[in-house]
Amino acid sequence: MAAQTQYEELARQLSAVGAVKREVARIMPTECSAGSAAVLALLERHGDMRMSNLSELLAVDMSVTSRYAAHLAERGWIDRSPDPADKRSRILHLTAEGRAMIAELSRRSAELLAERLSDWTDDEVSQLIRLMTRLRASFGDTRTTTHQHAPQAAPSRTTRTPAQAT
Incomplete structure (x- = not known):
């Protein structure tokens, strides 16, 4: 097990990662916040999903997820459709515009990281x-x-x- 001083230094280094995140955020389009980018990335990675699954993945309250979804839908980056298994629930889908945005976000992030980590x-x-x-x-x-990419009637074990x- 690491020594106390190592854990203290690790805590300092993790705190400093915020500077890296802020620099990545600065190169992103102004209309796409970090939260919006996270939603797009999760939908790209995991596919269509219920709002409740997205809330779980983001580790935020459903009201926060709902605001993100509304923001993304207004920009045409996602569609929200009724869940066939539960009409009260919504399934989120990336649109072609959303896929284009996630590709742009990925390109910008990769370029910055490639530049900063060139050595x-x-x-x-x-x-x-x-x-x-x-x-x-x-x-x-x-x-x-x-x-699971497909909506589940009951929570799936992962x-x-x-x-x-x-």
Whole structure:
């Protein structure tokens, strides 16, 4: 087990990751907030899903998810349709415009990371990805969980593995 001083330094380093996130946010289109980008990325990764599943993946209240969905629908990036199994629930689908936006977000992020990490080896980048995925899984990050693409009548059981990060 690591020493107390190592955990203290890790806490400082994790706190400083906020600066990286802020720089990534600065290169994003103004009409696409970090929350909106997260929703688009989750829909791309996991496919169509109920609002309740999205709330779980985002680890936010359903009212927050509803606001994100409304924002994205207004811009034409997602469609919301009634769930055939439960007409009170909505299924979220990425539109062609949403797929184009997620491609643009991905391109911008990848370019920034490639520029800033240009002196890193491929192995170092892979190691960082692996360790960050493992760290998130250790904290029970639900985004490391694979969800069914099709809506489920009842909650499905999922398993978490470090290789399934978003």
